Amino acid sequence: MIPSVQQCFALMTKYEMLENIKAHSIMVERIASLIARGLLEAGASLSLDLVTAGALMHDIAKTQSLKTKENHSAKGSEICLQNRLEELAEIVAEHVVLKNFSKKAPCWKKRLSIMRTRG
Numbered sequence: 001m002i003p004s005v006q007q008c009f010a011l012m013t014k015y016e017m018l019e020n021i022k023a024h025s026i027m028v029e030r031i032a033s034l035i036a037r038g039l040l041e042a043g044a045s046l047s048l049d050l051v052t053a054g055a056l057m058h059d060i061a062k063t064q065s066l067k068t069k070e071n072h073s074a075k076g077s078e079i080c081l082q083n084r085l086e087e088l089a090e091i092v093a094e095h096v097v098l099k100n101f102s103k104k105a106p107c108w109k110k111r112l113s114i115m116r117t118r119g
Contacts, residue, residue, distance in 0.1 A: 003057070008056040011060060032055040
């Protein structure tokens with residue numbers, strides 16, 4: 001399931017996201033959505049809803065991890081799975097370090113493969 005913006009904000013509240021981290025996530029969403037719209041206009045196949053939710057949720061575990069010193073990307077992915085947000089789990093897990101990164105392939109190809117509309 002891809003959560004709505006309202007559902008993302010409800011999860012931010014549930015996981016007690018600090019206001020400065022929330023503001024950061026909102027700015028990331030604005031920039032990511034702007035880029036995604038440009039890519040859509042250029043003919044890319046991606047889900048704007050998934051880009052929006054991924055950007056808003058990428059730091060869902062950051063507040064908690066500041067206290068516990070856990071890897072916030074891994075913990076955020078777990079939170080996504082616990083909330084049945086399977087589509088977001090990989091995006092959140094890889095928002096700091098991409099798995100299977102190759103210097104020979106542009107980074108954007110990996111990001112697009114994650115964001116593509118499924119089905």
